[in-house]
Amino acid sequence: MPSDVEVEGLTPAEVREARRRAGRDLTALEWAILAVQWSEHCAYKHSKALLRTLPKEGAAVLAGPGASAGVLDLGEGWACAAKIESHNHPSAVEPLQGAATGLGGIMRDVLAMGARPAAFLDALRFGPPDDSRSAFLARGIVAGVGHYGNCVGVPTVGGDVYYHPSYQRNPLVNAMCVGFLRHGEMRSAAASGEGSVFLLLGASTGRDGIGGAAFASVELQADAAQDRPRVQVGDPFFGKLLIEATLEILRDLDVIAIQDLGAGGLAGAAIEMCAQGGVGAEIELADVVLRSQDLRPHEILLSESQERMLLCLRPEDAQPAREVARRYGIEAAVVGLITRRATMRFLYKGECLSELPTAIYADAPEAELPEGHWPVEAAGDPGACAVRRDDLPALLHLPDLCDRMPIYATFDQDVGLRTVVRPGLDAAVLRAAPGAPGVAVSTDQNPRLCQISPRLGAEHAVAESVRNVLARGARPIGLTNCLNLQSPEQPLGAAALRAVVAGIGHAARELGIPVTGGNVSLYNEADGVAIVPTPVIGMIGAVPDPEGAIGVLAPEAGLSLLLLGDFAENLAGSVYAEFKGLRVAAPPPPDYAGLRRLGTFVTTAEVVEALALLHDVADGGLLVALAEIALTTGLGLDLQLPQGDAAALFGEPSAQFIAVARDADVVASRAAALGIACLPIGRTTSDGQFALRAPQGDLAYSLGELQRAWRREA
Amino acid sequence: MRADILVFPGSNCDIDTEIALKSALPGWRVERQWHDGADLSGTQFCVLPGGFAYGDYLRAGALAARSPAIAELRALIGRGGLVLGICNGFQVLVEAGILPGAFQANTVQHFVCRDVHLRVESRGSPFLEAFREGQVLRLPIAHQEGNYRLSEDEYRRLRDEGRIAFTYCGPNGEIGDERNPNGSYAGVAGVLAEGGRVLGMMPHPERAAWPAIGRADGLGILAASFGSVLEGGKL
Numbered sequence: 001m002p003s004d005v006e007v008e009g010l011t012p013a014e015v016r017e018a019r020r021r022a023g024r025d026l027t028a029l030e031w032a033i034l035a036v037q038w039s040e041h042c043a044y045k046h047s048k049a050l051l052r053t054l055p056k057e058g059a060a061v062l063a064g065p066g067a068s069a070g071v072l073d074l075g076e077g078w079a080c081a082a083k084i085e086s087h088n089h090p091s092a093v094e095p096l097q098g099a100a101t102g103l104g105g106i107m108r109d110v111l112a113m114g115a116r117p118a119a120f121l122d123a124l125r126f127g128p129p130d131d132s133r134s135a136f137l138a139r140g141i142v143a144g145v146g147h148y149g150n151c152v153g154v155p156t157v158g159g160d161v162y163y164h165p166s167y168q169r170n171p172l173v174n175a176m177c178v179g180f181l182r183h184g185e186m187r188s189a190a191a192s193g194e195g196s197v198f199l200l201l202g203a204s205t206g207r208d209g210i211g212g213a214a215f216a217s218v219e220l221q222a223d224a225a226q227d228r229p230r231v232q233v234g235d236p237f238f239g240k241l242l243i244e245a246t247l248e249i250l251r252d253l254d255v256i257a258i259q260d261l262g263a264g265g266l267a268g269a270a271i272e273m274c275a276q277g278g279v280g281a282e283i284e285l286a287d288v289v290l291r292s293q294d295l296r297p298h299e300i301l302l303s304e305s306q307e308r309m310l311l312c313l314r315p316e317d318a319q320p321a322r323e324v325a326r327r328y329g330i331e332a333a334v335v336g337l338i339t340r341r342a343t344m345r346f347l348y349k350g351e352c353l354s355e356l357p358t359a360i361y362a363d364a365p366e367a368e369l370p371e372g373h374w375p376v377e378a379a380g381d382p383g384a385c386a387v388r389r390d391d392l393p394a395l396l397h398l399p400d401l402c403d404r405m406p407i408y409a410t411f412d413q414d415v416g417l418r419t420v421v422r423p424g425l426d427a428a429v430l431r432a433a434p435g436a437p438g439v440a441v442s443t444d445q446n447p448r449l450c451q452i453s454p455r456l457g458a459e460h461a462v463a464e465s466v467r468n469v470l471a472r473g474a475r476p477i478g479l480t481n482c483l484n485l486q487s488p489e490q491p492l493g494a495a496a497l498r499a500v501v502a503g504i505g506h507a508a509r510e511l512g513i514p515v516t517g518g519n520v521s522l523y524n525e526a527d528g529v530a531i532v533p534t535p536v537i538g539m540i541g542a543v544p545d546p547e548g549a550i551g552v553l554a555p556e557a558g559l560s561l562l563l564l565g566d567f568a569e570n571l572a573g574s575v576y577a578e579f580k581g582l583r584v585a586a587p588p589p590p591d592y593a594g595l596r597r598l599g600t601f602v603t604t605a606e607v608v609e610a611l612a613l614l615h616d617v618a619d620g621g622l623l624v625a626l627a628e629i630a631l632t633t634g635l636g637l638d639l640q641l642p643q644g645d646a647a648a649l650f651g652e653p654s655a656q657f658i659a660v661a662r663d664a665d666v667v668a669s670r671a672a673a674l675g676i677a678c679l680p681i682g683r684t685t686s687d688g689q690f691a692l693r694a695p696q697g698d699l700a701y702s703l704g705e706l707q708r709a710w711r712r713e714a
Numbered sequence: 715m716r717a718d719i720l721v722f723p724g725s726n727c728d729i730d731t732e733i734a735l736k737s738a739l740p741g742w743r744v745e746r747q748w749h750d751g752a753d754l755s756g757t758q759f760c761v762l763p764g765g766f767a768y769g770d771y772l773r774a775g776a777l778a779a780r781s782p783a784i785a786e787l788r789a790l791i792g793r794g795g796l797v798l799g800i801c802n803g804f805q806v807l808v809e810a811g812i813l814p815g816a817f818q819a820n821t822v823q824h825f826v827c828r829d830v831h832l833r834v835e836s837r838g839s840p841f842l843e844a845f846r847e848g849q850v851l852r853l854p855i856a857h858q859e860g861n862y863r864l865s866e867d868e869y870r871r872l873r874d875e876g877r878i879a880f881t882y883c884g885p886n887g888e889i890g891d892e893r894n895p896n897g898s899y900a901g902v903a904g905v906l907a908e909g910g911r912v913l914g915m916m917p918h919p920e921r922a923a924w925p926a927i928g929r930a931d932g933l934g935i936l937a938a939s940f941g942s943v944l945e946g947g948k949l
Contacts, residue, residue, distance in 0.1 A: 146825050150856070151766040153726025237724045237769030327748065329723055410825045412856045414918070415764075417730045420927045434733065434924065547926040554928070 009035045014365060021360045029298045029346070030354050034361060036264035036302060037271060040522050043364030046488040047520045050369075050501040058514030060477040060542065066276075068112040068189055068259060069179070070516020072478045074437040074542055077183050081115035084123070084176035084443065084482040084538040086521035091173040095140025099173045100148035101234040104306050106177040107154060108260030111243060112309065114187035114250055115179030118418050119430055120149050122159035122175050123443040123482070123536040127168030129399050134163075137171045145175075146410045151236035152243070156411035157419055157428035157441065163399045164447045169526035174482040174519075176538040178441055180418070180432040187250065189259040190277035191312040191338055196256055198270060198281060198336035199321055201249070202242045202308035205266070206291035208233055210302055238307040238330065245328040246309055249321045257312040267301045269310040270336065271344055275362035277312075280343040283336040284350075297348040312338065372491030374499055376453045381570040382582040384646050389699060391650070392623050393709035395575060396631075401620050403631070403710045420546050424632050425615050426471035427539075431546040438546035440474035445536045446619065449573050452586045454496045454533035458503025460573075463590035463654050465539035466511055467616035470599055471657065473550040473608040474541025479508065481518035481537050486530035488522050493530070497522070500535040510592040511599075513539075548608065555612035555633055557686035560664035561626075563679040564601075564671060565594055567643060568621065568651025575620050576650035587652065594655030597674050602657075607670050610663035617657065621650035623699075625658055627690060630703055631710050636685035637692075644694025660684060715940070716743045717759040720752055720787070720803075722778040727764035727800065727920060734920035735761065738936040749783040758940070759796045760787060762803025764856070764918060774817055774859045775805030784810050796840060796938055797912040801857055804904070804914035813905055813914045814868050818861040821897030827856040830895050832903050832917060833883040838876040839910030844934030850887045851880075851931040853917035860896040860916045862903075869900055879904035879913055 010018070010031075018034055019025055026034065036042060044051065056064045062079055063071035069083035087102025099122075107117045122145050127134030149156045154177070191198075249255060257277065261269045266288065274281050285300045295303070313321060318334050325332035339345075342358045395401055405424070413422045418438070421429035431438035444465040450457030466476050483500055486493040508515055518538075524531040543549050571577040573587035601607055602614065613633070617625045622641075630637050641648065661667045664680065671678035691700040707713075717735050721728045728746050735744045739759075747753070754760055767778035778784075784806075791797055791812065799807040807813045820826055829852055834845040845851070864872070872878050880903040884893045894901045896916070904915030919932025 143824075150825055150827075150858070151724070151726075151769065153765060235769070237766060237771070240724055240726055240766070327750075409828050412825070412827050414827065414854055414856060414921045415726055415730065417733060417921065417924075434737070434926075547924075552927050 009039050014038060017365050018360065022356055027354060030356060032298055032302060033267045036268060037361040038364040042263050042268060044520055045364050045367040046369055046522060047497060048366055050498060053501065054505045054515040055508050056514050058478060061514050061516060062186060063113065064514065065517040067517065068109040070478055070480055071113055071186055072516065072540055074432065074439065075544060076437050078432045078437050079181050079183055079186065080439050080540060081110045081113040081179040081181060082176065082480055082538060082540050083109050083517055084174055084480045084536060085519040086482050086484055087173045087175065088170065088484060088521050088524055091141055092137065092170055092526065095137045096144040096147060097233050099141040099144030101306055102173050102175040103145060103148040104234040104239050105262050106175045107152065107239065108309060110177045110179035111246055112187065112189065112258050112260050113179065113181065114185040115181040116247060117154045117177050117179045117243060118416055119178045119441065120154055120156045120175060121441055121443045121538065122156065122173065123445065124159065124161045125167045125172035125447065125534060126163050127171065128163055128165055131168060134168050141171060141173055142407055142410065148234055148236045150412045152239045153415050155413045155415045155419055157413055157430065158423045159443050161404060161407065162447050164532055166529060166531045169529065170524050170531050172484050172531065172534055174484065174536045176443055176480065178430065178439065185250065187255060187258050189257050189273050191257045191273040191279055192277040193256060193314065193338055194340040195315060196312050196338040197315050197318050197334045198283065199311045199313050199318055199332055200266065200288060200308060200335045201246065201311055201325055201332045202330055203235065203238050203305055204289045204291040204331050205295065205300055205303045206305045207295060207299055207303060208305050210299060210304065234306045241328045241330050242307050242309065245324050245330055248324050249311065253313065253317045253321055255311055255313060259310055261308040261310060263304065265301065265303045266310070271358060271361045273310065273312060274342065274344060274358045278342060280339040280341050280358050281336045282339060282345045282347060284347045286349045287333050287335045289331040289333050297353055301346060369488055369494040369497065370491050372495035374454055374492065374495040376586065378586065379588060380572065380585040382572055382577045382585040384571065385580055385582065387644065387646050387649055387696065392627060392701065393706060395579060395620050395624055396627060396706060396710040397712055398575065398579065401575065401624060402712050421472060421549060421551050425628060426468040427474065427541065429472050429543055429546050429549045429552065438543045440469040440472035440541040440543050440549065441539065442468035443536055443538045444468065445534055447532045447534060448578060449587065450534060451532045452573060452584060454499035455503040456586055456589060457533065458500040458535040459507040459590050460654065461535055461537045462504060462507035462511065463595060464618055465537040466595055467618065469539050469541030470602045471550065471614045471616050472541065472543065473602050474543045475599065475603045476511065476513045476539055477542045478514050478516045478540045479537055480516055481535060483520045484524050484531060484534035484536065485522050486525050496533040500533055504535060507590065511595060550608055550611045550614050555635065555660045555684060557635055557684050559612055559684045560661045560680060561637065561639065561682045561684065562659040562661055562664060562667055563681045564659055564676055565598060565656035566653060566677055567648045568653040570647050571651050574650055574652045576646065590654040597676050598655055598657065601670060601674050601676055604670060606666055610661055610666040611659055612662050613660035615658050617653060619652065621652050623649040627706050629658060629660065630690050631707060636687045636689045636703060637682060638685050639682035639691065640693040641681055644696035715741065716757050717761065718754055718757045719746045719761045719763055720749055720783050721746050722749045722767035722781065724767045724769050725763050725765035725802065727918065731761050731763045731800065731920045734923040734936055738923055738933055749781045752783040752786055754786040754790045757790060757795060760790055762799040762806050764801035764803060767802055767806060773809065775802060775809040778806045779809035791912060794911060798841065799914040800918055800920065801916055804916055805859065807912065807914045812912060813907055814872065815862055815864045817859045818863055819859050820861050825858040826895050827854065829854050830917060831883045831885050832880040833887050835878040835881055836876040836906065839879065839906050839913060840938040840940065841913045841935050842879060843939035848887060850883060850885065853919060853922045853932055855895060855917050857916055860898065862898040864899045864902065872905055877906040878902055879906050880915060
């Protein structure tokens with residue numbers, strides 16, 4: 001017995017701990033399973049203690065962290081399941097399949113809750129668009145999103161894109177899936193019932209993606225292309241069949257538990273389901289349907305072949321389930337038996353390859369985070385400069401602010417009939433079904449702010465996602481988060497991890513929004529370059545009447561424009577400050593009191609009715625937000641502002657909205673009653689002009705000129 | 715009265731079409747039928763829905779066009795039943811030879827999802843009786859291989875027989891290359907079989923059957939004018 005085996009992904013201390021728990025040395029197969037189960041990707045060993053500090057209680061929460069996806073109550077018996085997850089390293093190596101399987105993986109998490117997957121949102125982070133490697137990765141990733149989502153029949157309704165040099169070799173693909181279910185349809189992953197069986201449903205098992213979780217838990221190497229065999233390959237056509245077969249089995253049979261096969265393949269799913277149920281299992285690997293017959297037992301156990309689910313059923317339900325699978329032309333095989341003794345036994349043709357207590361695999365030891373400090377720029381004022389006429393078109397032309405329609409247009413945004421507000425401004429709105437309640441959904445994070453301060457950046461990511469759902473008249477009821485960071489084993493990475501969790505927790509508490517789960521992706525470093533801390537927030541807002549939500553019907557000319565909330569005090573943290581090369585300065589934390597007031601305001605029924613459109617002021621500031629209204633509606637704007645300095649026009653306040661009102665009086669009186677500043681600033685027009693009068697000088701553009709800049713045609 | 719939706723492996727607009735038909739055709743029995751073993755003998759109206767039948771591997775619609783259900787479909791057409799192929803369903807009808815032409819990838823070489831305008835070019839079909847000739851509709855498209863190819867002769871013949879159902883156009887009915895989202899020959903977005911009872915179209919009427927959210931132009935197509943077709947319920 002070797003005394004100091006080296007196991008990929010495990011520290012010497014973890015190797016010792018595993019031996020201590022087992023009371024013996026582990027076999028090669030057991031080390032392989034353990035390396036996956038104890039990887040950062042599966043075990044969250046560096047982040048678990050911090051994540052426990054996040055608020056998870058909320059009136060709407062039906063399932064929170066620990067479930068395959070969070071589930072939130074929408075009323076009228078409807079609920080929504082949602083989760084966000086990263087697929088960064090695979091996308092850096094093989095962008096199309098990396099992104100595609102990212103969507104597939106998160107979709108099956110939502111399916112595992114008993115929900116019908118209803119929408120994707122994708123937070124994408126790329127290197128500079130003029131860099132050829134970044135452009136190649138961006139093209140592949142966008143194509144992968146379309147390839148999977150369009151074919152599997154789940155629309156892509158939102159997301160966000162940012163470009164930053166730190167993502168050049170390590171792009172980020174964070175896929176969020178939203179699904180709908182009726183209350184009684186919710187499922188868990190907790191296996192139970194001695195003699196119940198494990199049914200493996202979906203694609204056959206091949207040699208793809210072996211070691212994927214361990215791959216996700218180290219920095220990308222310069223020769224990352226060699227890791228291509230660790231990237232799984234998705235088949236959206238098969239994924240579609242899997243959705244339909246799974247939902248039919250869930251509907252017609254009494255499924256005890258269900259989980260998708262992701263990291264760690266069959267071993268991972270079986271161990272997690274048994275651990276949740278406090279039971280054990282005997283898995284016969286020879287019963288797994290294989291794509292190639294020469295797979296060895298450890299490959300069968302750890303294969304990360306896509307489009308597979310593991311179901312725990314009463315034995316008499318196995319045959320009817322197999323019948324459903326047969327009709328859809330997908331595989332279904334009984335591969336194991338639940339045992340009361342909480343022991344995982346893996347067999348091959350009857351021979352026991354391994355027998356260890358479930359808990360050894362499931363409860364990974366937590367890792368210590370080193371001390372560390374993120375250097376923070378002092379909050380302050382970067383100074384000002386005179387506004388020039390060219391500023392607005394120049395900002396609209398920036399990669400971070402330009403039109404996203406060329407990307408969205410390559411995605412099916414409508415399939416499922418649930419999309420009542422398509423992607424574009426702020427949040428998309430989905431209905432669970434025609435006439436049913438629904439949600440407004442958005443993903444957000446701003447690399448510029450996170451680089452200045454990960455803590456503030458995380459707070460502002462929550463604030464921005466809240467503003468986006470408020471813009472549809474939705475009430476934020478839960479968030480899912482994806483923390484993309486560098487190695488936590490280094491002081492800076494540890495500091496960033498602490499800071500973003502603290503920031504999300506603080507913002508979530510201030511705004512009363514529970515965190516329903518998410519994903520942590522560490523080790524986002526390539527060639528010695530770490531990414532900017534990237535805590536992506538996926539926000540769910542409840543919309544009782546989505547068909548009557550703000551922004552469903554296009555606004556027309558002749559409506560009033562009102563400015564809600566206070567102007568920015570300065571240019572701190574703004575795109576404009578960076579664009580003008582001003583001094584970097586941290587912005588103040590979000591105006592939580594202001595956001596709470598605006599939240600009360602926009603969820604008032606009479607306000608929703610009075611508003612044709614609502615848009616928050618965010619990246620680029622007020623003038624960019626106004627231009628975005630004009631550019632997405634095709635309406636001209638005739639504006640007058642009491643302040644026309646750079647801070648007012650391009651500063652980025654955290655609680656300011658532009659309202660396009662059908663009934664300005666109702667909006668003004670409700671705002672006044674809540675103590676929200678409300679200023680009439682003009683009207684929508686049909687003359688194709690974007691005209692602003694302000695004390696510091698007037699600005700006027702044709703929509704065509706702004707459009708050319710925004711679409712990067714000029 | 716019964717409307718059936720043929721479901722192939724990979725169809726993904728079948729449930730949408732079912733929901734839309736149920737709302738457009740009150741009183742009808744609307745069902746989805748799995749292609750393998752489908753029985754259309756009691757059906758008056760069959761829809762081939764959008765999606766990616768068989769993953770669109772090989773060519774869009776090519777494998778589904780070889781399904782045994784296509785024989786059922788031909789029998790329904792022979793009895794004078796109505797058939798609507800939407801998007802992938804249109805591709806299946808073309809691959810099965812029920813409608814003329816062929817499909818290629820969009821000229822932009824990628825998937826395109828957005829609203830387009832359509833000009834109604836004919837009234838020679840129960841699907842089009844709700845409209846005026848020249849009327850402009852707004853419907854969404856969502857496809858990768860929507861570039862509909864016809865020879866010039868075929869196009870002329872279809873046009874002369876009133877079998878061009880829709881042409882892509884601008885908001886005021888203007889025709890031109892810049893209004894053509896996928897490169898289809900002469901901007902053709904939908905065609906009719908002889909007799910007008912089979913319609914294939916790339917845009918999705920089921921996604922525009924919802925007046926409550928301002929998307930209603932597809933309703934008239936789904937609620938085809940069955941009165942004249944099904945007189946006496948003979949079908």
